[in-house]
Each structure stands twice: as structure tokens, then as C-alpha cells.
Amino acid sequence: MKVKHILCLISACFVLHSCVVLSPKKYKALLATQDSLTTRTGTLEAQVSRLQSDTAKLHREIADLQGQLAAAKDSYNALSDKYSSLNNNLTSTTSKVNQLSSDLQAREARLKEVEEILRKRDAATNALKEKLQKALLGFQQSGLSVDIRNGKVYVSLTDKLLFPSGSIVIDEKGKAALKQLAVVLNKEPDINISVEGNTDNKKVINLGQIKDNWDLSVLRATSVTRYLTEVEKIDPVRLTATGKSEFQPIDTGNTPEALAKNRRIEIVLTPKLDELYNLISK
Template identity: 80%
Template sequence: MKFKYLFLLAVVCATLHSCQILSTKKYKALLATQDSLKNRTVSLEEQVAALQGDTARLHRQIADLKGNITTLNGQVADLNTKYNDLNNTYTATTSKVNQLSGDLKKREARLKEVEEILRKRDEATNALKDKLQKALLGFQQSGLSVDIRNGKVYVSLTDKLLFPSGSIVIDEKGKAALKQLAVVLNKEADINLSVEGHTDKQKVANLGQIKDNWDLSVLRATSVSRYLTEVEKISPERVTATGKGEFQPIDPGTTADAYAKNRRIEIVLTPKLDELYNLISK
């Protein structure tokens, strides 16, 4: 408003200074100019007010945007922290995976070695079984059998093939069978022998110092072991004698046939697996 009054005062002063008497036409023209200037002044004031409003609004927007920037900067910092944590976790996980992959390769290599050794053992076991069956073919009708169980060769001989009834002394037929067995085993130095004595569950009677079936099974196993080592010259380091008594029957029945099956000597032949044991113990 001050601007308006100053402008009018300037116009009046200019008019008075000119010292001219205005005609009616010029006076009206001057009034029209004055009105136009008033209108323009009002318009300028309105524009100024609008600009001041826009300025205030822009200041508020700028303040809001600065707040958003601060919030976003905080979120970026949090994301950077999480990224670093995830990156560290990824690095540690990758290292662990690489280590486990290396361990897995080593285990797979050892597994292949073990499988190869077991394959060779199975081949050797089957070959040994074939040799024994051929060598002992003449005794299979007299109560001798050869089979494979759990990677071991079992040579089973009935008591009638080896001993007179109730005796621990090997008879001639039994010695002949053991001699044929020893011919094969003396050529197979990597085979260990476990001689197991088995009886039925009938009580022992009239056998002097032999107390029971357990005694009988042990003494029969010892007799066979001594014959193989002392007469057939199989190394004693390869032989183990054990007595199982009546406690591992083939046939749990109580018939005479079941008892006959249970009275036996089993010679368990096991390949030496030092290579396998060394590999597993690594």
C-alpha cells in the first residue's frame, strides 16, 4: 500500500511541477492511468502473496524431503550393516562348504579304497571256497560242508567225521580230511583260522575229567588245532581254538537229527585285512 501512495504522490508532484493546466481530456486520461496503475498494483500484491505462499509451501516440502533423506540415510546405514553381516556369513559359509567338499572328496577316495579291498577280499574268499570244495570233495558225503558267511569261509565237519563217539581223539578219516584242508591252507599264508568246537545240549556222561559240553567243545577244538599246527605244520600264529559248547546250535530241535547237526567242528577262515584296518584307522 505504501508503494501505491508514493506512486500517486509522485504523479501529483510531477503534474504540479509541470505547471500546466490539464484539460478535461487529459485529466480523464490521467485518472484512467491512475486506475490502471492501481489495478496493476493490486495484481502485483496478489502475485507477491501467492509467491510468499508458494515459498512457504516449498520450505515445508524441503523440510519434509530433508527428513526423508535423513530416514533413508539411516535405512542405507542399516542395509550396509546387514550387507556386511550377510557378506561375512557368505564368506564363512563358502569357506565351510569348500572344507566339507575337500573332506567329502577324501572320504569318497577312502570309500573307493575300502570297496576295492572288500571286492578283492570277496574274490579271494570265493576263490578259496572253490579250492576247498575241490580239495575236500571226497568228504562232503561224510558230513563236511564249505560255505561263505559274512565274508568268511566256513568249513564245517560233523563230529562223526572227526571223532569216535564221546572222544576228543581224531580218527583216521578225520585226519585225512584235515590233511586235505591243510594242503590248501599252507598255500594261503594270508588266511587265519578259528577252530570252533560245538556240541548238542545233551549232558556229557562217562567222559572222565570232561565236566560238560563246554569242556568237550574246547578240547575237540584244541585237538584239531594241535593236529593242524603240529602235524600239518600250519603256523600256530594263524590259529585260534574256541569252544562254543551247546550255545550256538544250527538246529534248535530236540530230535536225533538236530543233535547230530549241532555236534560239529567249524573251521572259520578269515583273510588278513591289515590293509583294510590300516585304511579305516587313518
């Protein structure tokens, strides 16, 4: 707009000068000046047009960059929130892992203690079995056996070794076997003793006070228990007497041999595991 104003002023000057008589030389100089101004005006207009175009382009680029910046800020905020959430999860997970690791170490230490106690139990059980086998060697041909089951020593005595048929009174051969057993048990005060009476599945007939196999199994167990405590002086606190009647047979057959196996007294010897029980109850 300023260029146009300049041209208008120049034109006005020409009009004013037209009223004055100019020499040819001045006239030519004036025309040259006019041509120069026209040329410069065209150049300036072109520059203005370019500048306007560049300005519009820069405005578009700035708007585009502002949009990208806004999108970047949104992405940053989203990532920041996600990072914060992940960081919180990581902290929580790390805490849980540390707690689980601590619990695992405690459990492993406890497991080692239990394994060590069980190792001692097994060693004690095996040693006891060997002592009993040596002490009772002379009776093993008469229906006595010693074996280990579930960490316990089982001394099994058939009824023919201990009692006359249908009786609850221990005979001399049975007393001799129990005496040898008591020698070992009195030297092992940390062994608990359970005396279990077992019968076959034949019904008891005409035995007076003994009404059935329950009575027979219980009374035979208590007879053995009384002998061990009253005669062989084993501490009664260590003993338990139980009757299992016919319901835990060794052999489910119905042959005379199978029935004879089932008529037995089992003396179950268990090492005291106070350490283990105390550990488990923690």
C-alpha cells in the same frame, strides 16, 4: 510494503501539488499517471501473493522431500546392515560347504578304497571256497561242508567225521580230511584260521577228565589245532582254538539229526585284511 510506501509518496505529492494551480491538461496527465500506478500496484501485489504462496508450497515440498530422504537413508542403512550380515553368512556358509565338499571327496575316496579291499576279500574268499570244495570233495558225503558267511569261509566237520563218540582223539578218517584241508591252507599263508568246537545240549557223562560240554568243545578244538600245527606244520601263529559248548547250535531241535548237526568242529578261515584295518584306523 514497498508498494504501499510508493502510494503514500504519490499521495503526498498530490497533496503538495494541490496547493499549486494546475492546468487542466497537467491535471489529467497526473490522474492518468495515478491510475497507471494503481493498476501496476495491484498487479505487483498479486504477483507477490502468488510468489509467497509458491514459496510456502516449495518449503512444504522441500520438507516432504527431506523427510523422504531421511527415510530412504534409514532404509539404506538397514539394508546395508542386512546385506553385510547376509554377506557374512554367505561367506561362512560357503566356507562350510567347501569344507564339507572336501570332506565328502575324502570320504568317497576312502570308501572306494574300502570297497576295493572288500572286493578283493570277496574274490579271495570265493576262490578259497572253490579250492577247499575241490580238495575236500571226497568228504562231503561224510558230514563236511564248505560255505561263506560274513566274508569268511566256514569248513564244518561233524564230530562223527573226526572223533569217536565222546572222544577227543581224532580218528583216521578225520586225519585224512584235515590233511587235505592243510594242503590248501599251507598254500594260502594270508589266511587266518580259527578252530571252534561245538557240542549238542546233552550232558557229558563218565568221560573222566572231561567234566562238561565246555571241556569237550575246547579239548576237541585244541586236538584239531595240534594236529594241524604239529603234524601238518601250519604256522601256529595263524591259528586260534576256541570252545563254544552247546550255545551256538545250528539246529535248535531236539531230534537225533538236529543234535548231530550241532556236534561239530568249525574251521573258520578269514583272509587277512591288514589294508582294511589300516585304512579304518586312519
